[in-house]
Amino acid sequence: MNQFFATCPRGLEALLVSELAEFGAKNIQPTDGGVAFSGDMPVCYQANLESRIATRILWQVGRGRYANEEDLYQAVFKLNWPQWFDVKRDFLVKVTGVKCPLKSLEFATLRIKDAICDRFRQAVGSRPYIDTKEPDVRVHAYLAAEDYQLYIDTSGNPLYQRGLRRASVEAPLRENLAAGIIRLSGWQPGTPLLDPMCGSGTFLLEAAMMALDMAPGSGRHFGFEKLNNFDAAAWEKLRLKVLGRAKPVSFQKIYGSDADLRAVRVSRENLKQAGLLDAVQLSHVDMTEVPAPAESGVLIANPPYGIRIGEDEALAALYPKMAEALKKRFAGWNTYFLTNDMRLPKLMRLSPSKRTPLFNGPLECRLFEIRMVAGSNRREKS
Ligand SMILES: C[S@@+](CC[C@H](N)C(=O)[O-])C[C@H]1O[C@@H](n2cnc3c(N)ncnc32)[C@H](O)[C@@H]1O
The missing domain is CATH 3.40.50.150 (Vaccinia Virus protein VP39)
Known part of the structure; x- marks a missing residue:
């Protein structure tokens, strides 16, 4: 079974818990702004396709303790990235810090990106490119005071983008x-x-x-x-x-x-x-x-x-x-x-x-x- 974290607008966690239970998710644990759960990949596909509440479904690929950027580099380098996506896919790293002790999240982002590229170079002799606008693969790192969590985003564009609404007015709701x-x-x-x-x-x-x-996601693609x-x-x-x-x-x-x-x-x-x-x-x-x-x-x-x-x-x-x-x-x-x-x-x-x-x-x-x-x-x- 895989570990996932579904993000959602704050205040809607309880609704997301009910949805995920309906999709067959296990070990459902709500926290502020999202819900952790476990399940097989089809549960993740269904959550992407059918959840009306989730913003993203993130697949956990690593977690551990860290104290500095070098720890992060080593931890990320150890993971088998070429197993998860092809070198021809472009990617983007996004880092969120909550009580993170590092001076610069930008530098942490750079080191995580370097570690992924170096791992690819070692395994296949070349590295994937970065795309900041429409990457094929998004890697999310959450840095807390002592722990990090690494995720591959299975949604791609956020799920509130249903692939439907085109025209807008001032202050539309998500x-x-x-x-x-x-x-x-x-x-x-x-x-x-x-x-x-x-x-x-x-x-x-x-x-x-x-x-x-x-289904809210019936007209779109996913990460x-x-x-x-x-x-x-x-x-x-x-x-x-x-x-x-x-x-x-x-x-x-x-x-x-x-x-x-x-x-x-x-x-x-x-x-x-x-x-x-x-x-x-x-x-x-x-x-x-x-x-x-x-x-x-x-x-x-x-x-x-x-x-x-x-x-x-x-x-x-x-x-x-x-x-x-x-x-x-x-x-x-x-x-x-x-x-x-x-x-x-x-x-x-x-x-x-x-x-x-x-x-x-x-x-x-x-x-x-x-x-x-x-x-x-x-x-x-x-
Ligand atoms: C914050 S927007 C609503 C956004 C909408 N929920 C969406 O997702 O696009 C407020 C709307 O109230 C409308 N509005 C303002 N005063 C109004 C009134 N007295 N009667 C009806 N509509 C009004 C505005 O034209 C605007 O479209």
């Missing part, structure tokens, strides 16, 4: 964070789902793929395809099985709208590119005027971030209007707002039943859950 939020909301396919601030349509795309049982141990037959068998599960595209009671016509167009284009346009209904309408498409359902929104000057005030003015719209038209709906603006519930004068900390990249956010039960969740005036 696909795996959007999928995690949909899961945290408890939404189930068949229940109406509305994103009234849909931007480039990330929630809509992820929900439509879930409803139709479309493991470039490794020597790639089992093409096992991969093809798995792909066909998973792709065969997908349902034909039909309307899934998923609704998206935005006040900005450009965003609606971008969402439309992205859904069309993904072949999912028929699963979703789009409209150009302000959130404060959006009609409820059903008596009950799940509303998920990622309001604008107040980053530029003046935007904070604009948002403070928008929240009470949003709350008014929810109270008037969305009684019976469960609503979820992802924002870094902790003032949102107070300014909406609505009490959240849950506040889940999540990180949108480095931005600390909350997912506020506000259940709209007619007349019951107005705040008491203090």
